Amino acid sequence: MRIFLSCLLVLSGAAAFSQSGDVSAIKQIYNEELAHGRSYQMLEYLTTTIGARLSGSPGAAAAVEWARHELNNFADSVFLQPVMVPHWIRGQKEIGRVLNSKKRGIVEMNVCALGMSVGTGPAGVTGNVVEVKSFDELKQLGEKNVKGKIVFFNRPMDPTKFNTFEAYGGAVEQRALGPSEAAKYGATGVIVRSMGLNQEDYPHTGGLRYTVNIPKLPAIAISTKHADLLSKILKEEKDIQFYFETHCETLPDAPSYNVVAEIKGSEFPKEIIVVGGHLDSWDLAQGAHDDGAGCVQSMEVLRLFDAIGYKPKRTVRVVLFMNEENGLRGGLEYAKQAELKKEKHIAAIESDNGGFTPRGFTMTAPEAARTRIKSWRPLLEPYGLYNFDNEGGGADIGPLQAQGVPIIGFLPDSQRYFDYHHTREDTIDKVSKRELELGTAAMASLIYLIDQYGLQ
Template sequence: MQFLRATLAAGLLLAGLALPAAAQSSTAKTDSLNIRKLYDEALLRGQSYENLRYLTGQIGGRLSGSPQAEQAVQWGKQVMEKMGLDRVYLQEVMVPHWERGAKEKAEAKPGKGKPVSFNVCALGGSVGGKLKAQVVEVQSLPELRALPAEQVKGKIVFFNRPMNPTYIETGRAYGEAGDQRRSGAAEAAKRGAIGALVRSLSLAHDDFPHTGTMRYEDGVTRVPAAALSTNGADQLSALLKANPTLTFELEMSCRELPDVKSYNVVGEIKGSKYPNEIITVGGHLDSWDLAQGAHDDGTGCVQSMEVLRLLKATGLRPERTVRAVLFMNEENGNRGGLKYAELAKAAGEQHLAAMESDGGGFTPRGFGIEGPAATVRQLQQWQPLFQPYGSGEIAPGHGGTDIGPLKDQAKVLIGYECDSQRYFDIHHTAADTFDKVNRRELELGNASMAALVYLLSKYGL
């Protein structure tokens, strides 16, 4: 503890050098000490890790519309009720219900050689079916559109553009390469193809295929779409170079069922001075079905709930109302985020800010701010308070999918940002399990989020 106190003192000294004179007051010191309380509570008595252990181990993957998603709703409600919050409630929302079915099968038959099996998984929302056809490999949607129709018709289009490894921010690489997953099947069908294969959106080289949502278009034939692992994509590309006329067989039994009633889970602490001004902090309760949905986004859910617990445990009652929201259906529709914004607007609520954690539970780095430049600068004045904890990077960025529909209602959207280098190794795969989450990293993130909520609640914008 003496070491921690020394670190704090050094941080305060640096803060004093960086902040204007007004911020070197006793109020600034009080804020520093209160933030230290939040970190101490998170690191000494944090509950998020054990909450995550239960969510992932006892409930598991929570695809919208599934029994596990319903179990997760009841679990989230019970956890927040036990916290003794001022209010805990559910928001009804209709969500898609897609089922993967039996494990997918795929193999290539390169002429006279032995068949080669591949690890594949259906993309979320895909239709099922059995395919047997030749394969045409492309690197992009424009390349597909430029091909003569006879080179595509009746074939399976294989999109093999990797994420760009030179980008330091891996989310940028993910977003740039994601068009082939989202729109590849529809674009392939427009050219007469009977199916689509997509290289997994990952910088890792392994045998885990990555699922994720894809979109069909009205008036365009719906063809099956599956992801290949990165190793599988490299292998198929090599086989095609040796034998461009090889045959690929794919079998999937996924299907779309009628929408299902589900819920967002909401807990709140009423503001002591400005109860009508709301700060929302949330993550999405649903996950893909291949694994336990630990980093995506079990960590975001337990962190959001822990923000409220930390405020209560330290006696730092917020001056503005703080809500934790466990959103349903971020992965394949964002129905929960849309419903939350719809209800907030109908109720005439005043949202000061909304924060989302959906980048995993890794080491905290800071926050991405989606809002006016003046607001970004204002939040950046608090950077010295976060620097002793390694989470002082505050810059323009993306808020998040769930809170995106609040853009016209909230003064600012905030994305909690942590180290992103490992996230897309496990994102949307069977490897997204509890054992990949480090307790200390998770708890440091909890405290970082709670600290910013504390400051927003105290000072507003």
């Protein structure tokens, strides 16, 4: 009886929505995107013609101009929002090797510099290696056992976590904060296990944050496969010498832009629904999943509404944020300007979890807004959108939360994301056209519902 009643409630809810035309509108959104969508076409250009887009680079500047030109085709207005961004460059290819293994001789390791790291210069760094899996373990070793050595942080992502972002969160502090923690005890350099779940030959880069008034150590990521090999060698032989060489450097901040485009609301133009992704990417590959996918999905929302003749009641604004990867300057600047202009954002949505099969949306929002979005589940579940229970939004829209804006994150399947995240493998061939388009339609459908009914 309980199951029957639950089904009846869902069906009656769907019927009510159907009477208002929402079922038909969402179907139209999906039909247009799956039959005539341009998400993949835009992503192909962004990733293969422009390519890597690290803040301050020529690629980032080219992406800004491309996005502005593209959005002019289906937005009422497009403008560039200036922002100064960090300008870090990798330089020539990194070297990492074990020098004196008695069993193996010289062992070449696949490594890359962590983003924002200082470089070693041509002299490199050579030293004995001390392996740890936590900051507590490092503290217990103390200066006596760490000074003059290279610290190897080798805590893997937890494979038992079904939510791979939870596994990432449990390991990433060693990348972000490990270099400064090691410097406190006199280390000369840092090696960090890559943030990946599989045995991979290629390293994952990612940003680090140096602590003020602590010496800046050069830091590299090592592939998961070679992290395991290095750990094995250290167990076999105690006095291993490791050498690594990097040529990265940080230049003065560079001028850049958030790209902003919008369709003005027909009834409530001062109420803004913002949707976006970050236009910058790491420099190792094309940034297809991180976050080219999120950018083109957000851009495509405007094209979809234009294509189906939908005139939103509220202003729908797309923001392509600059500098999420190594500074968050774009997100911070956008929130600052929104506050200065006293803009009224009723919702902010971000796609920055890859272009995989849609599962739902995360939310950090008042209970009334969460309840309203969950009430739309009967409309969205036929398209595979069932998960609306988790907290979360997005890094770039996070600063808007302090202004009371409900923040929402697009939630695709996460199982493959960390195979490619921050690596040379994040290329267009890893993106399914079908999955990308389903994500676009999911985001457009949610925005349509928010536009129709608000979140209060």
